[in-house]
Amino acid sequence: MSEDTTISTPQDTGAEAAALDALLSRPEPEKKPETQAAPEKAATADPKPEIGESDEGEETGQEETPVTGDETEGEGDREPVIAPPRSWPAEAREAFAKLPSDLQRVIADRDAEQQSIFNRQVQEATERRKAADAELAQASNERRQYLANLSAVVGQLANQAAGEFADIKTPQDLERLASEDPQRYLRWQARRDALQAAQAEHARVLEAQKAEEAKAFEGYLGEQRKLLLEKMPELGDAKKAKAIQAESTAYLKEIGFSDQEIGTVVDHRLALVVRDAVAWRKSQVAAKSAADKKVVGVPKVTKPGAASDKGERSAKEKAAMTAIARHGSTDQQAAALDRLLNGA
Numbered sequence: 439m440s441e442d443t444t445i446s447t448p449q450d451t452g453a454e455a456a457a458l459d460a461l462l463s464r465p466e467p468e469k470k471p472e473t474q475a476a477p478e479k480a481a482t483a484d485p486k487p488e489i490g491e492s493d494e495g496e497e498t499g500q501e502e503t504p505v506t507g508d509e510t511e512g513e514g515d516r517e518p519v520i521a522p523p524r525s526w527p528a529e530a531r532e533a534f535a536k537l538p539s540d541l542q543r544v545i546a547d548r549d550a551e552q553q554s555i556f557n558r559q560v561q562e563a564t565e566r567r568k569a570a571d572a573e574l575a576q577a578s579n580e581r582r583q584y585l586a587n588l589s590a591v592v593g594q595l596a597n598q599a600a601g602e603f604a605d606i607k608t609p610q611d612l613e614r615l616a617s618e619d620p621q622r623y624l625r626w627q628a629r630r631d632a633l634q635a636a637q638a639e640h641a642r643v644l645e646a647q648k649a650e651e652a653k654a655f656e657g658y659l660g661e662q663r664k665l666l667l668e669k670m671p672e673l674g675d676a677k678k679a680k681a682i683q684a685e686s687t688a689y690l691k692e693i694g695f696s697d698q699e700i701g702t703v704v705d706h707r708l709a710l711v712v713r714d715a716v717a718w719r720k721s722q723v724a725a726k727s728a729a730d731k732k733v734v735g736v737p738k739v740t741k742p743g744a745a746s747d748k749g750e751r752s753a754k755e756k757a758a759m760t761a762i763a764r765h766g767s768t769d770q771q772a773a774a775l776d777r778l779l780n781g782a
Contacts (some may be wrong), residue, residue: 461494481613520546521767522534522542522546523545523546523549525549525553580651581643581646582647585640585644585647588636588640588643589640592633592634592637592640595629595632595633596633598629599630599633602625602676603626606626611768641690658704662706663706666706666709666710667707668711670709686709686716689712689715689716690703723729
């Protein structure tokens with residue numbers, strides 16, 4: 439051996455054994471992928487995603503974005519637009535759009551509730567009206583049938599009395615019947631009472647029917663007046679209404695309607711037809727009058743160089759004749775006088 443060779447000592451051997459034991463007792467470090475086992479210089483370069491992390495992004499062609507929880511904001515959480523009540527005017531709709539959404543919801547719900555109540559009330563009123571009309575129609579039919587039956591009973595009783603008691607024509611005949619044949623007289627009285635009762639009932643039912651028809655006609659007339667006022671608001675003015683009535687009556691009489699027929703015109707649609715007819719006739723008269731005025735105002739066409747006004751020519755001639763009469767000779771004065779007298 440040379441002098442430079444190091445000789446191990448027992449002390450050195452024990453230290454190496456302790457170091458080896460400590461090394462074996464430490465946990466084994468995790469293995470990293472081979473792609474990361476690169477020189478220290480590669481660690482300073484831009485890091486690249488691992489194979490497991492980049493495969494999914496490369497397959498879809500999209501970059502992954504972090505989930506923040508705000509993706510559905512403005513879509514799922516966006517409050518629906520609340521429409522204003524349909525019955526509101528445009529100004530109120532604009533004011534409604536400026537209100538907070540919670541207040542809009544309260545107003546819309548309240549309006550929907552009121553509209554539902556109103557529709558239900560209208561429906562109930564319509565159903566009650568239909569039921570009442572049906573009952574009135576049924577009662578009217580029954581009354582007419584009852585009246586027809588009463589008429590038949592009255593006629594039958596009258597015929598029976600006339601046939602059985604044809605000899606009773608005067609009060610004296612009735613007194614003789616009462617004294618000579620009391621039983622027959624009682625039968626006559628029964629016939630008379632039955633006939634009078636049937637006649638009274640017939641008159642009562644007939645009067646009730648007339649009153650019902652008059653009431654129904656008044657209701658119909660009021661409805662027609664209301665509709666006519668809606669279509670012709672000018673009738674609300676008493677003076678205008680009187681003038682319109684006079685024009686309408688004159689037109690109807692002119693085309694052949696009688697006063698009685700005019701009085702039966704209660705349908706507002708006929709009144710509208712008459713109004714339009716009167717207005718059309720007035721427009722025709724106005725157009726004809728305007729055309730006549732245009733024809734009268736057209737000036738007469740005269741020949742070039744001729745006097746356009748005969749009166750002007752005559753005035754000039756008279757002035758010339760007067761001048762000749764004052765300053766002209768006797769022959770000139772005579773000629774001027776002849777022209778003045780003869781109009782030449």
